Amino acid sequence: xxxxxxxxxxxxxxxxxxxxxxxxxxxxxxxxxxxxxxxxxxxxxxxxxxxxxxxxxxxxxxxxxxxxxxxxxxxxxxxxxxxxxxxxxxxxxxxxxxxxxxxxxxxxxxxxxxxxxxxxxxxxxxxxxxxxxxxxxxxxxxxxxxxxxxxxxxxxxxxxxxxxxxxxxxxxxxxxxxxxxxxxxxxxxxxxxxxxxxxxxxxxxxxxxxxxxxxxxxxxxxxxxxxxxxxxxxxxxxxxxxxxxxxxxxxxxxxxxxxxxxxx
Amino acid sequence: xxxxxxxxxxxxxxxxxxxxxxxxxxxxxxxxxxxxxxxxxxxxxxxxxxxxxxxxxxxxxxxxxxxxxxxxxxxxxxxxxxxxxxxxxxxxxxxxxxxxxxxxxxxxxxxxxxxxxxxxxxxxxxxxxxxxxxxxxxxxxxxxxxxxxxxxxxxxxxxxxxxxxxxxxxxxxxxxxxxxxxxxxxxxxxxxxxxxxxxxxxxxxxxxxxxxxxxxxxxxxxxxxxxxxxxxxxxxxxxxxxxxxxxxxxxxxxxxxxxxxxxx
Numbered sequence: 001x002x003x004x005x006x007x008x009x010x011x012x013x014x015x016x017x018x019x020x021x022x023x024x025x026x027x028x029x030x031x032x033x034x035x036x037x038x039x040x041x042x043x044x045x046x047x048x049x050x051x052x053x054x055x056x057x058x059x060x061x062x063x064x065x066x067x068x069x070x071x072x073x074x075x076x077x078x079x080x081x082x083x084x085x086x087x088x089x090x091x092x093x094x095x096x097x098x099x100x101x102x103x104x105x106x107x108x109x110x111x112x113x114x115x116x117x118x119x120x121x122x123x124x125x126x127x128x129x130x131x132x133x134x135x136x137x138x139x140x141x142x143x144x145x146x147x148x149x150x151x152x153x154x155x156x157x158x159x160x161x162x163x164x165x166x167x168x169x170x171x172x173x174x175x176x177x178x179x180x181x182x183x184x185x186x187x188x189x190x191x192x193x194x195x196x197x198x199x200x201x202x203x204x205x206x207x208x209x210x211x212x213x214x215x216x217x218x219x220x221x222x223x224x225x226x227x228x229x230x231x232x233x234x235x236x237x238x239x240x241x242x243x244x245x246x247x248x249x250x251x252x253x254x255x256x257x258x259x260x261x262x263x264x
Numbered sequence: 265x266x267x268x269x270x271x272x273x274x275x276x277x278x279x280x281x282x283x284x285x286x287x288x289x290x291x292x293x294x295x296x297x298x299x300x301x302x303x304x305x306x307x308x309x310x311x312x313x314x315x316x317x318x319x320x321x322x323x324x325x326x327x328x329x330x331x332x333x334x335x336x337x338x339x340x341x342x343x344x345x346x347x348x349x350x351x352x353x354x355x356x357x358x359x360x361x362x363x364x365x366x367x368x369x370x371x372x373x374x375x376x377x378x379x380x381x382x383x384x385x386x387x388x389x390x391x392x393x394x395x396x397x398x399x400x401x402x403x404x405x406x407x408x409x410x411x412x413x414x415x416x417x418x419x420x421x422x423x424x425x426x427x428x429x430x431x432x433x434x435x436x437x438x439x440x441x442x443x444x445x446x447x448x449x450x451x452x453x454x455x456x457x458x459x460x461x462x463x464x465x466x467x468x469x470x471x472x473x474x475x476x477x478x479x480x481x482x483x484x485x486x487x488x489x490x491x492x493x494x495x496x497x498x499x500x501x502x503x504x505x506x507x508x509x510x511x512x513x514x515x516x517x518x519x520x521x522x523x524x525x526x527x528x
Contacts, residue, residue, distance in 0.1 A: 016283060016319065016323060017323045017326055017327070019280060019283070019284070020283070020284060020287045020320075020323050020324075020327065021327050023284045023287075024327070024329075024346065027346055027349055028345060028346065028349050029349075030349050030350070030353045031348075031349050031352045031353050032352040032353065032358055034353070035353035035354065035355065036353075055280065056284075059280060059281045059284050060284075062281055063281065063284065063285050063288070065288075074353065075349065075350040075353050076350075076381060077350065077379050077381040077386035077388070078381060079346060079347060079349065079350035080347045080350055080351070080386060080388075080403070080404040081292055081347075081404065082288065082291055082292065082343055082346040082347055083343060083344045083345075083346055083347020083348060083350075083404065084295075084347060084403075084404035084405075085291055085292050085293075085294050085295050085339065085343065086294070086339040086340075086341065086343035086344055086347075087344070087404075088295045088296040089294045089295050089296065089298070089299035089300075089338065089339050090299065091299060094296055115341050117340060117341040117342060122341035122344060124341070124344075139344070139348075139403075140344040140345065140347070140348035140351075
């Protein structure tokens with residue numbers, strides 16, 4: 001990826017960059033733990049002075065991204081448009097859903113799509129097999145790339161030197177006794193995933209959880225996303241997973257690839 | 265809702281407000297029709313000069329919200345955090361999902377939750393009864409309030425004078441031959457909805473589509489969201505809708521109300 005020249009690149013000290021970053025930090029300071037905040041609370045959680053927080057809150061109020069109720073500020077639904085702009089700009093998001101729905105109906109396994117962001121995967125679409133799905137694994141939630149099938153498929157889409165850099169610099173804790181945490185061993189697994197075109201991960205993230213993933217590739221050969229199926233260990237049994245589920249996962253990924261490439 | 269004094273309120277001419285608004289406009293210029301844009305395209309769609317668009321894109325690049333690939337700019341998954349901050353700040357979003365899942369399993373009708381934003385409803389949660397769901401009705405999508413059951417329940421949560429103001433100033437096109445478009449008649453319907461505590465709308469948005477909605481009320485008596493069930497006309501038949509589905513919808517709303525009020 002080319003970079004703008006040093007001359008043009010805005011610096012962290014640049015006042016415009018700083019004020020924009022502070023505005024977004026104020027938006028992000030709201031959440032499940034802080035749905036409504038006073039000026040003082042916003043200043044504390046976004047690490048701003050009261051005057052700075054006040055200026056940004058009044059700006060957000062003026063632009064319609066926050067509302068004020070007495071001394072309390074809250075986000076408005078307008079904020080959703082920002083996340084929605086990202087999702088609808090993803091080829092996989094607009095094309096993959098019907099294919100993933102079909103796969104879930106055939107296999108009775110949950111199916112998800114994710115993209116890579118640094119050392120993490122970010123879910124962009126989830127089709128649960130069972131109606132009761134943990135809200136914590138909704139769209140926008142993140143998991144470490146190295147210990148998930150989606151993450152290994154996405155890492156396999158990067159050049160070898162970048163993969164090595166990422167594995168050396170990433171924190172690689174063991175989530176279960178099965179988690180592979182040795183960077184060299186992970187590097188070999190990811191190279192193998194690139195050759196075979198899919199990835200299976202058994203209980204490396206959570207005991208009892210198995211998953212298989214395949215890449216979504218755009219017309220330039222770039223891995224833009226990955227889809228997976230996940231379920232409980234031995235349900236279906238390992239042999240059926242490889243003989244029946246894997247071919248259907250690969251067929252679904254191939255179908256999505258065609259749709260993504262057909263997009264203008 | 266109290267307003268900050270004129271002295272403090274940032275004006276549209278205020279340079280900070282303007283630059284923040286422009287930055288957000290650049291984020292919103294990406295989407296299904298424009299997943300990747302050149303500098304020139306961004307400038308055109310966000311109505312900025314090339315120099316202005318360049319400064320904002322480099323800022324977003326620096327903050328990690330945009331990535332650059334040759335001459336093309338794309339949004340990154342980091343943008344999702346902004347929309348996610350809003351969703352997770354909603355009491356209904358964190359509490360309603362399991363209750364809505366149960367309702368869908370019992371009734372085999374789709375269930376959605378929405379909030380009001382001006383004259384529109386914004387979906388914040390959707391539980392489809394059939395796996396194949398139109399992507400166009402996902403989280404973040406909008407519909408006019410006056411012709412939907414969710415919207416009428418949300419409007420009924422506002423004071424009478426505000427409802428009248430909204431109905432007089434809103435555009436009220438007929439989507440079907442059944443759509444009520446007379447502001448006075450709509451006002452009477454909304455008052456009736458407030459008294460009875462639920463709303464049914466038959467084919468006013470789309471031929472063949474019927475829905476029933478109920479409010480979600482916080483501990484201060486404020487209508488913070490609405491949930492609905494929707495299905496095809498005559499499936500279930502109208503009598504069953506009122507005798508069987510409505511009580512279950514109201515029970516689900518009551519359960520969500522208790523959960524929302526129990527939140528700290």
